[in-house]
Amino acid sequence: MAQHDDGVTDGSPVDDHTAAGSSLEKAMPHDSGIAVLTDDLMENPGFPPHRPRQTDLDPKKDKRAEKQVTFLFYLSIVGSIFAVAAYVAFPIVPGDMESVRTNNLLLGLGIALGMLGIGLGAVHWAKQLMSDIELVEERHGTRGTDATRAKAVEIFALGNKESGFTRRGLIRNSLIGALVLTPIPAVVLFRDLAPAADPIPLLQHTVWKKGTRLTRDPSGTPIKASDVTIGSAFHVIPEGLNELDDKLEEKAKAAVLLMRLKPEDLHVTAGRETWNYDGIVAYSKICTHVGCPVALYEQQTHHLLCPCHQSQFDITHEAAVIFGPANRPLPQLPITIDSEGYLVARSDFHEPVGPSFWERQF
Amino acid sequence: MGASVLTTATRSPAAPVEESRGSRFTGWAANYVDERTSISGLVKELGRKIFPDHWSFMLGEVALYSFVVILLSGTFLTFFFQASMTSVIYDGSYAPLKGIEMSNAMQSTLDISFDIRGGLLMRQIHHWAALLFIASIGLHMLRIYFTGAFRKPREINWVVGFILFILAMAEGFTGYSLPDDLLSGNGLRIIDGLIKGIPIVGTWISYLLFGSQFPGTDIVPRLFTLHILLLPAILVAALGIHLVLLVINKHTQFAGPGKTNNNVVGVPIMPTFAAKAGGFFFIIFGVIALIASLFTINPIWTYGPYDPSPVSAGTQPDWYIGFADGALRLVPPHLEWLWGPYTFSLNIFLPVVVLGLFIVVVMFYPFLEAWVTGDKREHHIADRPRNAPTRTAIGAAGVTFYAVLWGAASSDLIATHFLISIEGVITTLQILLIVGPIIAYFVTKRICIGLMKKDREIALHGYESGRIVRLPGGEYIEVHEQLDPYERWRLISFEDYQPLMVRPNAKGEITVAQRVRAGLSNWFFEDRIAPVSRTELAAAHGDAHGALEGDAGAHGAIGH
Ligand code: HEM
Ligand code: FES
Numbered sequence: 001m002a003q004h005d006d007g008v009t010d011g012s013p014v015d016d017h018t019a020a021g022s023s024l025e026k027a028m029p030h031d032s033g034i035a036v037l038t039d040d041l042m043e044n045p046g047f048p049p050h051r052p053r054q055t056d057l058d059p060k061k062d063k064r065a066e067k068q069v070t071f072l073f074y075l076s077i078v079g080s081i082f083a084v085a086a087y088v089a090f091p092i093v094p095g096d097m098e099s100v101r102t103n104n105l106l107l108g109l110g111i112a113l114g115m116l117g118i119g120l121g122a123v124h125w126a127k128q129l130m131s132d133i134e135l136v137e138e139r140h141g142t143r144g145t146d147a148t149r150a151k152a153v154e155i156f157a158l159g160n161k162e163s164g165f166t167r168r169g170l171i172r173n174s175l176i177g178a179l180v181l182t183p184i185p186a187v188v189l190f191r192d193l194a195p196a197a198d199p200i201p202l203l204q205h206t207v208w209k210k211g212t213r214l215t216r217d218p219s220g221t222p223i224k225a226s227d228v229t230i231g232s233a234f235h236v237i238p239e240g241l242n243e244l245d246d247k248l249e250e251k252a253k254a255a256v257l258l259m260r261l262k263p264e265d266l267h268v269t270a271g272r273e274t275w276n277y278d279g280i281v282a283y284s285k286i287c288t289h290v291g292c293p294v295a296l297y298e299q300q301t302h303h304l305l306c307p308c309h310q311s312q313f314d315i316t317h318e319a320a321v322i323f324g325p326a327n328r329p330l331p332q333l334p335i336t337i338d339s340e341g342y343l344v345a346r347s348d349f350h351e352p353v354g355p356s357f358w359e360r361q362f
Numbered sequence: 363m364g365a366s367v368l369t370t371a372t373r374s375p376a377a378p379v380e381e382s383r384g385s386r387f388t389g390w391a392a393n394y395v396d397e398r399t400s401i402s403g404l405v406k407e408l409g410r411k412i413f414p415d416h417w418s419f420m421l422g423e424v425a426l427y428s429f430v431v432i433l434l435s436g437t438f439l440t441f442f443f444q445a446s447m448t449s450v451i452y453d454g455s456y457a458p459l460k461g462i463e464m465s466n467a468m469q470s471t472l473d474i475s476f477d478i479r480g481g482l483l484m485r486q487i488h489h490w491a492a493l494l495f496i497a498s499i500g501l502h503m504l505r506i507y508f509t510g511a512f513r514k515p516r517e518i519n520w521v522v523g524f525i526l527f528i529l530a531m532a533e534g535f536t537g538y539s540l541p542d543d544l545l546s547g548n549g550l551r552i553i554d555g556l557i558k559g560i561p562i563v564g565t566w567i568s569y570l571l572f573g574s575q576f577p578g579t580d581i582v583p584r585l586f587t588l589h590i591l592l593l594p595a596i597l598v599a600a601l602g603i604h605l606v607l608l609v610i611n612k613h614t615q616f617a618g619p620g621k622t623n624n625n626v627v628g629v630p631i632m633p634t635f636a637a638k639a640g641g642f643f644f645i646i647f648g649v650i651a652l653i654a655s656l657f658t659i660n661p662i663w664t665y666g667p668y669d670p671s672p673v674s675a676g677t678q679p680d681w682y683i684g685f686a687d688g689a690l691r692l693v694p695p696h697l698e699w700l701w702g703p704y705t706f707s708l709n710i711f712l713p714v715v716v717l718g719l720f721i722v723v724v725m726f727y728p729f730l731e732a733w734v735t736g737d738k739r740e741h742h743i744a745d746r747p748r749n750a751p752t753r754t755a756i757g758a759a760g761v762t763f764y765a766v767l768w769g770a771a772s773s774d775l776i777a778t779h780f781l782i783s784i785e786g787v788i789t790t791l792q793i794l795l796i797v798g799p800i801i802a803y804f805v806t807k808r809i810c811i812g813l814m815k816k817d818r819e820i821a822l823h824g825y826e827s828g829r830i831v832r833l834p835g836g837e838y839i840e841v842h843e844q845l846d847p848y849e850r851w852r853l854i855s856f857e858d859y860q861p862l863m864v865r866p867n868a869k870g871e872i873t874v875a876q877r878v879r880a881g882l883s884n885w886f887f888e889d890r891i892a893p894v895s896r897t898e899l900a901a902a903h904g905d906a907h908g909a910l911e912g913d914a915g916a917h918g919a920i921g922h
Binding site for chain 1: 410411412455456457475476477478479480482483486487515548551552554555556558559560561562563564565566568569570571572573574575576577578580610611612619620621622623624625626627628629630633634637638640641642643644645646647648649651652654655656668669670671672673687690691693695696697698700703704705706707709710735736737738739740742773774784785788847848850851854855857858859860861862883887892893894895896897899
């Protein structure tokens with residue numbers, strides 16, 4: 001019979017259909033923990049009668065389902081051919097975005113139809129025309145039989161005896177030692193993923209130095225102090241950055257925001273009196289949380305907002321953190337003007353910019 | 363009854379068939395292959411293996427098929443994508459970016475989108491399939507959890523599956539980073555900051571990973587190797603183990619008449635399951651293709667190439683990374699200290715640790731529950747979630763925890779959309795992260811127990827049929843319709859556990875482990891609703907005389 005071609009039982013699985021006392025449970029040590037097992041449990045009523053489908057009863061319905069399945073498969077053929085035709089007939093015209101969209105749409109629809117036709121056809125076929133009588137397969141405990149397990153144990157014992165793995169401790173231990181060491185060269189090999197130089201000095205300095213002009217990002221044109229009106233903000237890069245080979249690496253540290261406040265709004269701590277120029281201040285744009293550009297400046301409140309995790313920095317208080325996960329203020333770039341009135345740096349930042357790292361030292 | 367299952371299913375009588383040319387060829391070919399591979403044994407073993415049917419069992423299949431779609435579309439993309447960060451001046455056909463400096467990776471992605479026919483389609487198929495892949499694994503995992511399908515003998519497969527889930531997210535993140543556009547670069551910047559925040563080794567890991575300072579020119583090629591070689595290889599291997607274990611353990615099935623812990627009831631692989639599953643693969647592929655032809659995803663040309671300076675508000679990672687981004691946003695302020703000459707950034711390390719713990723707890727949950735119940739039997743009947751109230755409640759708490767983190771990744775959007783301050787949103791979410799799971803736990807547990815009581819009620823006394831009859835005495839009652847035994851079985855066949863009694867061991871001691879275990883089992887099973895027993899059913903039917911019943915009758919007893 002089709003139902004039991006695995007030949008496990010002889011056609012009377014119904015016997016086992018009660019919940020308790022099964023071949024499975026006999027096959028393994030019985031430990032049900034804190035499960036409640038009583039004799040008063042209800043009994044499994046066994047399989048309900050099978051309900052034939054329309055297609056089983058009515059040859060016309062059967063015929064119709066057959067036609068539908070065939071139709072769906074033909075539809076798939078149409079879809080695939082359509083896709084190829086669309087590929088050829090609707091090419092991409094360079095510069096014409098509309099042609100890209102059309103190509104994408106028609107090609108996609110063709111492929112989708114090709115796939116859906118087969119898929120829906122196959123499922124319809126299975127549901128309507130293939131046997132829907134449920135079959136039963138017995139489960140067996142997952143563990144091997146006692147005999148198999150005994151054999152496995154015996155094999156290991158034999159292997160151990162013939163090799164002397166336990167007896168010859170010297171050999172075994174030296175082998176284990178050797179095996180433990182073999183992966184280490186592989187780990188060492190990865191050292192050259194990065195250059196020999198220590199990364200820490202790189203993180204401590206930027207290209208800003210005494211006299212470097214502050215220029216507009218991205219054009220690189222210098223900024224006069226008189227261009228910076230009260231309330232305005234400039235995205236700034238150091239002069240000459242665009243000509244560097246490692247431009248992105250340097251920009252990722254050197255990007256600066258420039259703002260002008262009324263000098264009396266600034267709360268300047270001792271030692272930083274000369275770092276602003278007439279209310280013009282420059283702060284690192286790299287968030288001290290995990291390094292996003294702190295690009296949003298609220299003019300009224302003089303707050304800088306990081307769009308990544310919403311840390312907020314108060315420019316009137318030297319970019320102190322007033323909200324969010326960041327902990328340190330944004331580092332300040334000391335600035336002044338040169339003889340031509342352009343804004344220049346007085347020095348590099350006095351501390352590393354950007355996210356914290358272990359060796360940073362505040 | 364059972365007998366009907368055994369009647370032969372052949373629809374047409376096996377009439378003597380004339381050997382056609384085709385069948386002679388098939389026979390010859392089968393023989394040729396078998397004599398060289400003994401494949402007939404495999405067909406005999408697996409060909410008629412039984413698969414139970416339930417819509418929720420298809421979630422794993424969706425994952426599998428979308429993965430195949432990912433492999434196919436991804437292979438196409440590798441033929442055109444250039445994993446290089448060498449800088450070039452864009453000269454393709456997308457006019458707004460002409461003359462802009464960008465990396466080779468970005469340029470080739472633009473070329474795939476705008477100069478190669480079907481390229482954009484393949485990119486979009488690949489990305490949509492990836493989203494479907496991760497979503498379906500997540501849902502699949504939830505179904506395994508809430509039905510208890512992770513119990514013996516499937517604990518190992520749960521762990522393997524969970525590893526697949528992590529690998530899938532890793533694949534998603536590495537893939538998202540490849541085009542080297544503004545958003546993906548910004549994502550990498552965050553990863554760089556995260557890594558640098560790891561105590562002691564962080565600085566060096568970042569340096570080695572990026573091959574220099576951030577961003578360097580190595581990261582895209584390196585991620586490419588991970589994305590198309592290393593991670594897929596591990597993923598395919600783990601998937602292989604996952605499916606082999608599935609065959610060995612056989613599928614679980616829901617309780618139902620005729621279904622027991624010792625059998626599998628369903629359709630055979632050949633032909634029905636193969637046709638359904640094979641067809642389903644094409645449906646998944648078709649649906650992904652349809653979505654990809656209609657909806658744009660990840661339009662990198664509107665973001666532009668990576669530049670460390672600009673960023674726009676409201677940028678979001680792909681949704682499945684959201685929970686990690688949210689965790690970063692919800693840390694309390696000022697969690698960073700100087701330890702001697704070293705900086706300890708708990709504000710970054712804490713989310714990493716919390717998420718790590720969350721992952722570990724989820725991964726090892728099956729072993730925890732097995733220890734609490736002490737149940738060493740195999741379980742092949744999937745639980746209805748309500749019948750395991752504490753497990754379901756823990757799951758709901760976990761889902762809530764994840765959901766709050768996930769929502770936190772959109773804290774800025776929530777704030778602007780509902781016109782509340784960002785401070786308010788963050789504080790609310792911080793509270794919700796702790797309180798939400800607790801509320802979810804208790805509410806879910808109550809709901810489950812309520813549903814169990816209701817089931818019990820219906821199993822014992824039938825359901826209200828809506829039919830009102832007038833008794834000879836003039837009083838009106840509603841007729842209660844009894845369930846047939848098959849329907850009733852679905853409601854009452856579940857396993858019941860009772861809390862562990864603390865007992866001294868052989869040495870007369872009560873160990874700490876014993877106490878913990880008793881405490882946990884008490885937590886799990888103190889509110890029990892016992893399944894309907896034979897005696898109870900007989901009693902219920904005895905006094906109610908079947909069909910008619912005046913009042914709602916006894917309420918589900920809370921057993922102790
Ligand atoms: C690459 C991702 C995955 C694929 C392609 C996949 C595929 C499948 C398929 C096709 C099934 C059988 C059908 C079903 O029960 O839905 C299955 C079963 C199973 N999966 Fe997954 N799965 C994936 C991830 C996961 C994850 C993340 C978990 C859990 C952490 C998991 C745990 C399980 C378990 C325990 C089973 C056996 C279920 C049973 O017999 O009832 N899988 N998987
Ligand atoms: S990177 Fe600025 S808040 Fe996280």
